[in-house]
Amino acid sequence: MNELATTAGILAIANKLLGKTAEAISEDLARLYAAGRDKIITSALRKTRNINDGGKANLRVARDIFFNGSFTDESISAEYFGGVLASSRSIDGRDDRGIFYTDIIKSLSSQQLLFHYLIYRALNKLLLEMPPDKKRPDVAIFDDLQQYHVFFVTKELISLGLNGEKDLIAITSKGLLDDNCEAQPYKTENEIKMHYTKVTPSILGVQLYALAHNRFPDWRKFPIEDFGVFPDISEPRYFALSIEELMSKIDSK
Numbered sequence: 001m002n003e004l005a006t007t008a009g010i011l012a013i014a015n016k017l018l019g020k021t022a023e024a025i026s027e028d029l030a031r032l033y034a035a036g037r038d039k040i041i042t043s044a045l046r047k048t049r050n051i052n053d054g055g056k057a058n059l060r061v062a063r064d065i066f067f068n069g070s071f072t073d074e075s076i077s078a079e080y081f082g083g084v085l086a087s088s089r090s091i092d093g094r095d096d097r098g099i100f101y102t103d104i105i106k107s108l109s110s111q112q113l114l115f116h117y118l119i120y121r122a123l124n125k126l127l128l129e130m131p132p133d134k135k136r137p138d139v140a141i142f143d144d145l146q147q148y149h150v151f152f153v154t155k156e157l158i159s160l161g162l163n164g165e166k167d168l169i170a171i172t173s174k175g176l177l178d179d180n181c182e183a184q185p186y187k188t189e190n191e192i193k194m195h196y197t198k199v200t201p202s203i204l205g206v207q208l209y210a211l212a213h214n215r216f217p218d219w220r221k222f223p224i225e226d227f228g229v230f231p232d233i234s235e236p237r238y239f240a241l242s243i244e245e246l247m248s249k250i251d252s253k
Contacts, residue, residue, distance in 0.1 A: 036070035036078065043082025047214035048089065055089035061098040062088065068102065074110035076117060079230045081105060083212035101211055104174050114160070115167045116176055117230065119199050120209035120222075122239040123150050127223040136223040139206045146178050146200055151246045154183055154195040156236040164197045176205040186243060194250070196243060 045051060062085060069081035084105065088098040105113065127136055127148075138144045157164060164183045171177050178200035185192045210219035213227045229235075240246035 032073065033070045035073050037066055039073065039075065039078035040065060040069050040082045040085060043078045044086040044214075047083055047086040054091055056091075056093040057085055058088040058090070058093050058096045058098065060096045061085065061102060064099060064102045064106075068106040072110065075232050076114045076230070077105075077110050079117070079233075080113055080208075080212045083214050086214040087211055087216050098211070101208055104176070104208065107174065108170060109167075111161055111163070112167045112170050114233070115157075115162050116171055116205065116208065117212070117233065118157075118160070118162075118235060119150055119177070120201065120205060121227075121229065121235065122152070123148070123201055124209075124222060124227055126150065126239065126241050128226055138220075139201075139203060139222050140220055142203060145203060145206070146180065148241060149180070149198050149200050151240050151243050152197045152199075152236055153238050153246070153250070154197045156238060157197055160234060160236065168197075168199065171205075174204075175202055176208060178202050186247070193247070196246065198243075 044057075065081045065085050069077055072078075081102070084098040084101050088095055108116070130136060137148050154164060164181075168177065168181050168183075172179060172181060180200040181198060183195065183197045185195050187193065206222050207216065207219050210216050210222060210227065215221075215227055218225065238246060238249050240249055
């Protein structure tokens with residue numbers, strides 16, 4: 001009989017393929033699922049203003065979130081899935097629009113989710129720092145929003161485990177950034193001073209950021225309200241709305 005034709009044969013091959021027994025892997029997955037599930041619930045609870053408000057999460061959204069989000073212990077993944085879970089709560093539990101955003105989140109790696117978070121966290125802070133009399137973008141208007149860019153020091157992004165050449169393509173392909181992104185050397189008098197990464201926000205990118213904070217109803221307030229931070233997530237030191245401003249911040253340190 002073919003070795004693969006029996007259960008014992010399949011398990012033997014699986015153990016060789018996976019490097020440990022199938023039973024041990026099942027136990028590992030069970031522990032990982034429990035830890036990931038608890039992180040998502042903790043995140044959702046932190047983002048829920050009143051857990052006793054009579055609301056309940058949409059079951060369709062909750063099923064997809066726990067099935068796709070519990071098999072990782074990455075904090076950034078728990079923050080995004082937890083935000084969608086919290087946002088799906090309603091009195092009748094019928095609000096299932098979070099399905100669309102769950103599909104986007106589950107299609108991205110933890111590094112790509114972190115990149116998205118850092119981009120929009122930086123943009124949120126930079127817009128709030130603008131003088132009161134300076135025009136801010138209407139994030140619901142594409143042509144308005146794409147006039148703004150966020151500049152980072154590429155070396156800093158790499159130190160955070162991010163790879164612009166790989167991650168930006170994936171993030172942009174999901175509509176979370178505009179196509180106008182680039183990683184270039186900055187030169188003065190033919191001397192390369194540093195390498196920078198420029199990204200351009202999108203409407204969907206702002207919406208997902210707001211949803212991750214359970215602030216989806218307020219997403220248009222992104223330029224004028226601090227949406228807060230995720231705990232235990234390291235952020236870059238330098239970012240700006242122009243390359244000149246970025247260089248000025250670096251030179252001042």
